[in-house]
Amino acid sequence: MSLALAKTYEEPTPVTKPSNPIIEVRGVSKVYGNDVVALDNINIAFETGHLTSLLGPSGCGKTTLLKIVAGLLQPTAGEVLVKGKPVTGPGPERAFVFQDFALMPWASVMDNAAFGLKMQGVPRSEREDKARHYIAEVGLAGFEKKYPHELSGGMRQRVGLARALAVNADVLLMDEPFSAVDEQTRRKFQEDLFRLREVEKKTFLFVTHSIEEAVYVSDRIIMLSPRPGRISEIIDPAIPKGINPDDLRRNDVYLDTVEQIWQGIRKYVE
Numbered sequence: 001m002s003l004a005l006a007k008t009y010e011e012p013t014p015v016t017k018p019s020n021p022i023i024e025v026r027g028v029s030k031v032y033g034n035d036v037v038a039l040d041n042i043n044i045a046f047e048t049g050h051l052t053s054l055l056g057p058s059g060c061g062k063t064t065l066l067k068i069v070a071g072l073l074q075p076t077a078g079e080v081l082v083k084g085k086p087v088t089g090p091g092p093e094r095a096f097v098f099q100d101f102a103l104m105p106w107a108s109v110m111d112n113a114a115f116g117l118k119m120q121g122v123p124r125s126e127r128e129d130k131a132r133h134y135i136a137e138v139g140l141a142g143f144e145k146k147y148p149h150e151l152s153g154g155m156r157q158r159v160g161l162a163r164a165l166a167v168n169a170d171v172l173l174m175d176e177p178f179s180a181v182d183e184q185t186r187r188k189f190q191e192d193l194f195r196l197r198e199v200e201k202k203t204f205l206f207v208t209h210s211i212e213e214a215v216y217v218s219d220r221i222i223m224l225s226p227r228p229g230r231i232s233e234i235i236d237p238a239i240p241k242g243i244n245p246d247d248l249r250r251n252d253v254y255l256d257t258v259e260q261i262w263q264g265i266r267k268y269v270e
């Protein structure tokens with residue numbers, strides 16, 4: 001079976017240049033200390049409204065790149081543009097959903113979801129209306145008064161997502177959003193992401209360790225190679241949209257794409 005339906009590129013090429021990029025990473029390098037070259041001259045642009053995964057072996061610089069795009073870390077060289085403007089720090093058009101959810105344990109689901117709006121000075125009734133809407137959007141209607149310790153890991157993650165959606169950021173940056181949840185919750189969450197991408201027209205950029213997940217959810221996968229972190233391959237999986245998870249496991253394009261990525265990564269992990 002050939003991979004005729006999954007497009008892959010060895011390096012960023014003109015064909016991988018999005019027509020309507022929301023994020024442009026130009027010549028970004030990051031050196032920690034004197035000699036840990038976490039990223040080496042990364043050039044990549046992310047298409048508006050797409051879901052892009054950063055995938056690669058541990059330590060290849062995925063989180064570093066995500067944090068630089070978020071404005072939480074300064075690159076050693078190069079720059080990131082969001083909607084054409086250079087990133088100098090965090091901004092309202094980007095929301096970062098942390099791996100550990102970063103919820104306030106003493107605050108209710110409502111207050112956690114509304115936190116970003118509060119920081120923006122949005123009046124209480126307006127921010128609660130918005131937060132309520134997004135709490136429902138992520139499937140947590142009825143849990144507004146609960147506290148983080150009363151929720152499962154997957155539910156806490158949803159609160160983090162509701163908070164990010166409530167501030168109406170165009171770009172959602174997620175560091176391993178599914179790492180701490182069970183398989184069923186993960187599936188449901190992945191489906192929700194598809195829906196949110198369609199309904200809310202958001203651009204998602206997320207880090208994952210899971211090849212299967214990246215192939216299933218992504219419009220584009222950026223593969224990084226370890227130290228110094230460079231783009232090794234760009235893959236556009238061509239999985240039929242809306243395929244149900246049971247059929248997915250038997251889909252030839254899916255299986256071949258997963259295998260191809262694994263072959264690319266295994267040399268780093270063996």
Ligand SMILES: Nc1ncnc2c1ncn2[C@@H]1O[C@H](COP(=O)(O)OP(=O)(O)OP(=O)(O)O)[C@@H](O)[C@H]1O
Pocket residue numbers: 032033036037038056057058059060061062063064065227
């Ligand atoms: N604050 C830091 N100080 C020094 N080195 C760091 C720092 N943060 C990351 N590194 C190093 O930079 C490299 C890239 O780290 P990063 O966390 O971005 O990789 P990653 O691909 O996200 O890894 P993982 O998949 O294990 O989460 C690693 O070698 C890591 O040890």
